[in-house]
Amino acid sequence: MKPEEIIQRRVARELKPNSLVNLGIGLPTGVAKFIDEHDNILFESENGIVGLAAKPPEGMDDPDLTDAGGGTVSAIPGAATIDSAYSFGLIRGGHLDATVLGALEVDEEGLLANWVVPGKMVPGMGGAMDLVTGARRVIVAMNHTARGAPKIVPKCTLPLTSIRRISLIVTDLAVIEPTDEGLVLRERAPGVTVDQIVAATSAKLVIDGDVPEMDLGVAA
Amino acid sequence: MKPEEIIQRRVARELKPNSLVNLGIGLPTGVAKFIDEHDNILFESENGIVGLAAKPPEGMDDPDLTDAGGGTVSAIPGAATIDSAYSFGLIRGGHLDATVLGALEVDEEGLLANWVVPGKMVPGMGGAMDLVTGARRVIVAMNHTARGAPKIVPKCTLPLTSIRRISLIVTDLAVIEPTDEGLVLRERAPGVTVDQIVAATSAKLVIDGDVPEMDLGVAA
C-alpha cells in the first residue's frame, strides 16, 4: 500500500457517521475515497458548498461548481451552496465536526505550522487558520518526514497556523495524539516498529506500553 | 386638509427619486400615498423586504408577506426579501437613504426620543435605534403638539433613541431643521403664522427672515 493510501485509509476511520468534514486540497482530499457510504459523512468546501462530491465524469462538470482548489466537483442530492461569510460561520462557529489538513511542522505542544515559509513560500493561509481554530476536531494528515527530515519537531520553527492544539496526527508511520502530557504514540503503521517511528521524529514521544498496529480495514 | 395629510404630503416631497426609504408604522406609512410614481422611490421594511407596496385588495394577501407592524402588504415587481441580519445591514451600513418616523420628543440639539416612557409605556425600541443611527437622512413626522403640549422641547426628558442628530422635523404646523446653530424654522404650514408655531414649541427656534409656506403640491 502506498504511504498516502495508509494515511487516507486511517483518517477515513477517524470520521464519524453523519459528521460534517472539510478535507484540505491534496492528500486529504483522497480520504473521501475510503469512507463507508452508509456513514452519511457530509463533505464541505470553504469556497461555499455543503455536500461536495467527487469530480464528475468527463464532460459533465461545470465551471461554477468547484472545490477550494478551483477544480470542478459534483455534489450529492441535498447539497447546499452558501456564500463565503456563511461558509466561515459554519467553520468558526463550531458547526464543522472535523477538518483534515496537511502540515509543514507539528510540535510537542500539538501546534501546527502549515501556511508559510518566510522568504520562500508565501501561499497565504487561505482558510487554514479558521479551520484549525474553529473545527471541532483538527486532524493532520501528512507524510511523517519531508525528504528524510522529521516534520514532528520539538517546537515549530515556522510561523504557527493557530495557537490551538490540534486533535490528531496521522502519518504513513504512526498515529500520534497531542495531549497535556505531550505527543502520545497511539498506533504504528503496518510493519513499522516503534523504534523506526522514534527515529523519524525529532519531538519527544510519549510511549506507554504496547503500541498497537493501525487498523486500516483491509490488509496492507 | 387633515393635519396628518399635511405632514404626509410634505414629507413625500422630501424623498428623492430612486432612493430607498423606510416608513415607520402609523402616520409615516401614509407618506407612500403621496409619492410621485415616476420617482421610483423604493420602500423597505425592516422585517425583511425591499420593494414593499400597499396592502393588496381584499382576499389577495398572504400571512407571509407583512410589514413591520405585522399587517399584510404587497410588493412591487423586482422586490427582494431578505433576512433580519441583511435588513439591518442595509440600515446600519448606510444603504438606506431615508427613514421617516414618529417622535415623543425632539430637542434643541436635534435629538430624538421615541421608544419608551419609563414606568408607563415600554414598547421597546424595535428597529428605531438602528434606523436613527444608520439611515442617511432621518425625518421625524409628527403632530406638533400632543394634547396641547409641545413635543419640540429644549431638552428631551425621555430616554434618547440615538445620540445622532436627526435631519428634519415635519409637523402639521412647520418644517424645522436641526443645525449646529439650533432648530431652524424653515417653513410654515398653509395658513399658520410664525407666532402660532413659536407658541406651540417650547424649544428655542432660530427664525431668520421670512419663513415661506410649505409647498404641498396641491391646494391645502
Next chain:
Amino acid sequence: MKPHLKPEDAVKLIPDGARLMIGGFMGVGSPHRLLEALAQSGKRNLTVIANDTARPGVDIGKLIRAGAVSKLIASHIGLNPETQKGMISGEIDVELVPQGTLVERIRAGGYGLGGVLTKTGLGTIAADGQQTVEIDGELWLLAKPLKADFALIAADQADYSGNLQYQLTSTNFNPIMALAGATVICEAREILPIGMIPPDVVKTPGVVVDYLIERAA
C-alpha cells in the same frame, strides 16, 4: 434523514429553565404548532430570545400567557400588553435590545465571533453597563454574542435531510437562529424528498438542523 417529531413530542426535549431562541416577527414566521404545544406543556422558567412576543395569546404570546417565560431578550413588546405587565410587575425579566443588534448578537453566537461592534444605542440607556471599544479614536458599543439551548424555527419547505427554504417576510430571524441553537428544531410547511430543493435555494443547510416537526395531519 433527520428525525421528525410531533410537536408534543418535540417539546419533551425541552426542560424547564431552558434558553430558547424563537423565530418570527409579530408571529409571522414563528413555528406555530410547536409554540402551541410548548404553551400547553406547562414548562416554567424559560428564557426566550426573540424579536418580539407577538400579540396576547398568539404564538410567543401563548408562552407569555401560560407563565412559561421568566426571562425575555427582545427588541419590541409594544403590541403585547401582557408582556409589558409582566415586565413592570417584575415577573418577567425583560432585556430590550435594538433589533439590528439583537439579530447580529445571535449571528455572532452562531458564527463564533466574540461580539458585535455597533454605534446603535451608544450613549442611550440601552447601552447602560455595556463595554465600549475605541477603534481609531472612535467609540463603539460592544454587544455580546447570544446562544441558546434550543432554536425553535419555522421554514416554508424542508427536505428530509433538514435543508430549509423560507418564504417572503417569514424569513426574518429564522436562518440566523438556525446557527445559534445547540439543538435546532424546525417546523416547516412541507417536507420534501432529499434533493428536491436546489442547492442555491437552500438557505439553511440541513447539517445544522437536528429535528423536523411532522406535517400537520
Next chain:
Amino acid sequence: MKPHLKPEDAVKLIPDGARLMIGGFMGVGSPHRLLEALAQSGKRNLTVIANDTARPGVDIGKLIRAGAVSKLIASHIGLNPETQKGMISGEIDVELVPQGTLVERIRAGGYGLGGVLTKTGLGTIAADGQQTVEIDGELWLLAKPLKADFALIAADQADYSGNLQYQLTSTNFNPIMALAGATVICEAREILPIGMIPPDVVKTPGVVVDYLIERAA
C-alpha cells in the same frame, strides 16, 4: 433601471489608485470580461481586496501581470507565483488575511459594524500589530472593517433593476462585497426583465447595485 455599460466603458469609471473589491474564488465567480477590460486599460496603483489572485494571467491574475496592482489584501496567493514574486520584490504590498476574517471584515464594512472579533489568527504573525479586546476574561482579535471605492462582482442572473442571483460556488465573496463598495458594478451572465427573479431568489437587492455590464454580444 440600472445603467448597463460595455466592460470597456465601465472601467473608465475607475481612476488610477482606486480601491477595488473583486469577487471570485480562484477565478470562479469573478467578473471575467470586466477584469479583461481593466487589465487592458493601463490603470496603475490599484488596491485590490479579493480572496486570491487566481492563476497567472487569469482573471485577477491579469491585473497582476499588467502591473496594475500596488496593494493587495487577500487570503491566498499560492497558485499565482507572479503575485508571490511581486510580494517578495516589494512591488506589491500584500496583506495576507485569514479567509474567514477577510470576508467578515468586508461584511463589517458593508453592514456598518466597527470591526470583527475573532479567535482566528490570535497569537500568530497574522495578528501582528492588531488590537485585541478582552471580553469576560477572554482575548479576541479585533480586525477592522474593509470598504472600497468599487466592488466589481459577478452574478448568474440580474434583472434590469439590479437584483442579483448567484450560482453554486460562484457565489463566494460576491454578495458580501455588493454592500461594501461605494460603487457596485456587476457582470451577470444574463439580464432579465424586472420581476423575473422571484423575491426569495434575489440574493442581492438591486438597490445596492449601481451598474450592470452589458451582455456579451
